Amino acid sequence: MDNQAFELHGESFPPGKEGPKKEAKKSNRSLMKIFLACLLACGITTVLGVLTLALVSNDASKRDPDGGNVGMSPSPSHGRRLDVKFQFLNHLKKSKVYTYPGGQIQWARFRKELLDYGSEEEVEFGRSLNIHRSQMTFGTLRIKSKGLRAPHWHFNANEHGYLQQGSAWVGVMGADDNVVTTYNVTAGQVVFFPRNTIHWLKNVGEEDCVFLLFFSTHEELQTLDMDDVFFWTPEDVAARALKPPGGVNFIRTFQKQAEDQAINLPPNLEDLVQNATYGQSPDHLVWRYFYNLKGSAEDPFPGGSFQWARYRRDATSLNGNEKIFSESLHKHENTLTLATLRIRSNSLGQPHFHFNAHEMGYVLSGCGQVGVVLSGTSINFNIDIGDVIFFPVGSQHYIKSVCEEELLLLLAYSTGNQLETLRMSSYFQGTADHILAQLFFKAQAEIKMFSRTSQP
Known part of the structure; x- marks a missing residue:
């Protein structure tokens, strides 16, 4: 029977001769090389697999549940942390x-x-x-x-x-x-x-x-x-x-x-349209789709005023057309409340928060300063014409005019119901003196120095 293990360059060697020994050594070396090559390939494959998995996992962690890459940046930040x-x-x-x-x-x-x-x-x-x-x-x-x-x-x-x-x-x-x-x-x-x-x-x-x-x-x-x-x-x-x-x-x-x-x-x-x-x-x-905000009644507060395009539970202050708009907003799901806010020069829209709406605003004129406080975060920054601001529901925020001219903003709130708001002056006034004294390590007599007058 032919034995291919003993063949080398076409010559056959009988058992016991030097040819087979040399061939066996070469065969062992070849097997060792193959083993090492396989081991190296496995190692490289494992490393590449781990890196790929890490990248995929990292990418997935930065996606929101609906598939948007909301945690990623369009260009590398090179370690720079965004404000x-x-x-x-x-x-x-x-x-x-x-x-x-x-x-x-x-x-x-x-x-x-x-x-x-x-x-x-x-x-x-x-x-x-x-x-x-x-x-x-x-x-x-x-x-x-x-x-x-x-x-x-x-x-x-x-x-x-x-x-x-x-x-x-x-x-x-x-x-x-x-x-x-x-x-x-x-x-x-x-x-x-x-x-x-x-x-x-x-x-x-x-x-x-x-x-x-x-x-x-x-x-x-x-x-x-x-x-x-x-x-x-x-x-x-x-x-x-x-x-x-x-x-x-x-x-x-x-x-x-x-x-x-x-x-x-x-x-x-002009060639296409002859009679418009x-x-x-x-x-x-x-009035189901229109509201004359500019011509509506002003809602004043110390330092400024609002004008509202919104739903009102109590419609007694609205005229007939304004009631149509109010009811139209309330009829449709997920509508918004709109308002213009005017703050006189160097006046303040005091700290407050909303129970039932997020707030977004656009600066129409003037300049100001904004402060936002929410869980784990507190920030103050300046705003100017053309800036857009956002306040999450429940976050306390204020807006202050810091220019010679009044600050004018267009605001939207994410509710078609009546907006629910609580101001800092109201919740301080509504909290018992002895509770505030204990909380702030202040004598109760000093706590009484806070104004107790009603303020919108």
């Missing part, structure tokens, strides 16, 4: 500008994709909104003269807007497709679009329109524009639904623009 204030402050003027033919949009919001943020500071703010489940997103919308924010709707949020500048014509279409509400809005007034209502905004003035918009979601905002839906619908389906003369052939004459038309302004608009009308619907329809 905690960016959990509560967004310098919106520095954020990414989304440009369209008819205008621009900027956002202070949570994003699932890190590349959609412009900086680590924006990531921190968006992450804070999401972690606190704030029910808040903020954006600014600028529309050029004759520009149009295309008809659209939001899957997952109500929208509340404040017109800072300009004049616009608004359309809203709810569940009943036989009722389309249209109305005109000017600076200082509020618009309201419930979730899934189709709505559009057309600039009908000579200057740019600037809308300040709040949306009732802390997740990525989900929106559908009418033109996108049209082009995503099969041609034969669109033809059967819309029934144009010529059927599918007519539908095929529509060409999708290469550029996103979210804010639309065709260069040949801007109708005004009856008040009982309009």
